[in-house]
Amino acid sequence: MAETATEFVHAADRAGVRRTRNARRRKTEQVFRVVGMAATMIGLVALAALLIDLAITGLPRLSYAFLTNFPSRRAAQAGILAAWVGSLLVILVTALIAVPIGVAAGIYLEEYAPRNRWTDAIEINVSNLAGVPSIIYGLLALGLFVYGLGTGRSIFTAGLTLALLILPVIIVATREAIRAVPASLREAALGLGATDWQVTRDHVLPAAMPGVLTGVIIGISRALGETAPLITIGALTFIAFLPTPPLQAQFPFVSLQWLSDPFTVLPIQAFNWVSRPGNDFASNAAAASIVLLVITLGLNGVAIWLRARLRKNLKW
Amino acid sequence: MLDGAFRAANGAGESALALAKIAADGINVHYGAKQALENVSVQIPSNAVTAFIGPSGCGKSTFLRCINRMNDTIASCRVTGHLTIDGHDIYGADVDPVELRSRVGMVFQKPNPFPKSIFDNVAYGPRIHGLATNKADMEQIVAASLQKAGLWAEVKDRLGDPAMGLSGGQQQRLCIARAIAVDPEIILMDEPCSALDPIATARIEELIDDLRQSYCLVIVTHSFAQAARVSQRTAFFHLGLLVEEGTTEQIFSAPRDTRTQDYITGRFG
Numbered sequence: 001m002a003e004t005a006t007e008f009v010h011a012a013d014r015a016g017v018r019r020t021r022n023a024r025r026r027k028t029e030q031v032f033r034v035v036g037m038a039a040t041m042i043g044l045v046a047l048a049a050l051l052i053d054l055a056i057t058g059l060p061r062l063s064y065a066f067l068t069n070f071p072s073r074r075a076a077q078a079g080i081l082a083a084w085v086g087s088l089l090v091i092l093v094t095a096l097i098a099v100p101i102g103v104a105a106g107i108y109l110e111e112y113a114p115r116n117r118w119t120d121a122i123e124i125n126v127s128n129l130a131g132v133p134s135i136i137y138g139l140l141a142l143g144l145f146v147y148g149l150g151t152g153r154s155i156f157t158a159g160l161t162l163a164l165l166i167l168p169v170i171i172v173a174t175r176e177a178i179r180a181v182p183a184s185l186r187e188a189a190l191g192l193g194a195t196d197w198q199v200t201r202d203h204v205l206p207a208a209m210p211g212v213l214t215g216v217i218i219g220i221s222r223a224l225g226e227t228a229p230l231i232t233i234g235a236l237t238f239i240a241f242l243p244t245p246p247l248q249a250q251f252p253f254v255s256l257q258w259l260s261d262p263f264t265v266l267p268i269q270a271f272n273w274v275s276r277p278g279n280d281f282a283s284n285a286a287a288a289s290i291v292l293l294v295i296t297l298g299l300n301g302v303a304i305w306l307r308a309r310l311r312k313n314l315k316w
Numbered sequence: 317m318l319d320g321a322f323r324a325a326n327g328a329g330e331s332a333l334a335l336a337k338i339a340a341d342g343i344n345v346h347y348g349a350k351q352a353l354e355n356v357s358v359q360i361p362s363n364a365v366t367a368f369i370g371p372s373g374c375g376k377s378t379f380l381r382c383i384n385r386m387n388d389t390i391a392s393c394r395v396t397g398h399l400t401i402d403g404h405d406i407y408g409a410d411v412d413p414v415e416l417r418s419r420v421g422m423v424f425q426k427p428n429p430f431p432k433s434i435f436d437n438v439a440y441g442p443r444i445h446g447l448a449t450n451k452a453d454m455e456q457i458v459a460a461s462l463q464k465a466g467l468w469a470e471v472k473d474r475l476g477d478p479a480m481g482l483s484g485g486q487q488q489r490l491c492i493a494r495a496i497a498v499d500p501e502i503i504l505m506d507e508p509c510s511a512l513d514p515i516a517t518a519r520i521e522e523l524i525d526d527l528r529q530s531y532c533l534v535i536v537t538h539s540f541a542q543a544a545r546v547s548q549r550t551a552f553f554h555l556g557l558l559v560e561e562g563t564t565e566q567i568f569s570a571p572r573d574t575r576t577q578d579y580i581t582g583r584f585g
Binding site for chain 2: 114115182184185186187188189190191192193194195198202203206207
């Protein structure tokens with residue numbers, strides 16, 4: 001009898017404890033909800049403020065003439081023709097070098113290389129390289145390409161430098177995408193008598209392509225915004241001419257001269273204008289930044305569209 | 317009822333053994349330091365279904381994968397002993413595993429069609445081996461393979477559709493058609509029905525019985541009822557050893573080894 005009463009009291013105690021604990025847990029939950037929301041908003045609001053400020057300062061300066069004029073001492077007449085053409089050409093060279101090499105390295109490391117201490121070391125170092133400050137790549141390129149190999153302060157050197165910079169990103173993304181391809185797909189093809197290369201080419205790569213493209217997008221976006229390594233290798237800040245056109249009227253009609261021409265790129269042009277006194281050049285810089293943003297988003301858009309198309313081709 | 321089936325099948329099992337297609341002699345398989353198969357010797361006849369049964373992890377799939385050298389793809393795996401097909405050592409220095417696998421087809425546990433169209437799934441094997449000289453040729457091979465796999469009637473109007481849209485049972489029959497398209501002599505099946513419902517399983521089992529006429533079939537299953545239904549010969553594996561091997565009737569009605577008996581009567585596994 002007495003025992004039953006004690007137990008009853010204990011049960012009531014437990015219910016009380018549970019109630020107070022639950023109230024406290026709910027409060028913790030509320031607090032985290034608010035903190036999380038605040039953290040998200042800080043990021044979003046700051047970004048939005050930045051974009052709005054950029055648009056207010058830069059949009060009035062945007063015009064057809066701004067895109068087709070060379071830089072000038074007079075802010076109102078200055079344009080970004082050399083800069084955006086330079087940016088596109090440098091990125092073209094970067095992509096042509098970095099994508100095939102990065103994807104090939106990723107495939108080799110994932111599909112062919114033996115697993116041992118060497119490949120482990122390579123794996124760790126490739127990931128580390130992705131985090132090396134870009135100025136280091138600039139210094140390396142200055143010593144190795146500009147002075148060592150004599151490639152000059154050219155579009156080719158710039159493309160090569162940025163390619164080195166984004167190679168780790170592409171290699172890591174390629175490896176991750178390949179690793180995500182189910183083993184059953186490889187076995188299916190091997191079981192039919194496909195060679196390792198046929199398995200890779202016909203099945204693994206197509207299945208991994210969307211992931212590879214994501215890596216390419218991230219890499220290209222990073223390269224487009226880089227300034228430091230290009231200044232290091234001697235990009236010019238004032239260019240009043242375009243590189244040699246790749247297509248010529250005379251035989252042999254195609255010219256690679258543009259690769260060894262001097263250049264500038266959009267972020268360098270913007271940086272140069274920002275450091276000048278006066279509001280007029282500041283709005284030029286903002287307008288150039290908007291164009292850079294549009295090019296980056298445009299290239300990303302193309303890559304995302306490509307990725308969606310590739311996914312549709314895969315009939316999962 | 318089972319007895320009748322055994323007697324009918326028994327004849328095929330006994331007479332076929334005279335012409336062993338696959339002969340294994342003292343096969344050992346190691347994964348690193350761990351031994352997965354110990355001294356396995358067995359003869360497998362043509363134009364018959366041989367079933368490997370046994371509890372999970374007993375080495376039956378490992379042995380199956382020795383026959384088309386799929387174990388080569390696992391870096392830590394080491395195979396010793398003699399394994400011959402038509403008297404020719406398939407682990408010999410002159411044997412190209414890629415060429416071997418075009419003669420020894422494989423169907424896997426989980427249906428694994430390529431993420432391509434139904435047509436391209438079946439056409440892939442003939443394409444890489446150059447079996448078709450033109451488009452009409454290829455269409456003929458694809459149609460014939462799908463017919464042999466009993467899938468033609470269901471897919472003939474939608475060969476361009478994604479293979480992943482088929483049901484599980486249809487996908488597995490597509491995988492069988494894909495294997496047949498390369499014109500192999502041997503077809504290995506690694507628990508081909510374990511991911512399928514009973515109706516799809518029954519269809520695959522019927523198909524296996526049809527295929528027996530033209531191929532040497534080896535099927536791994538942990539359902540001994542399935543082994544009893546589809547096979548003429550049965551080999552029982554346990555803990556990396558081939559415990560007992562013989563006609564399916566003998567294994568199921570008069571097992572010599574107590575371990576086989578215990579497994580078949582459901583005492584373990």
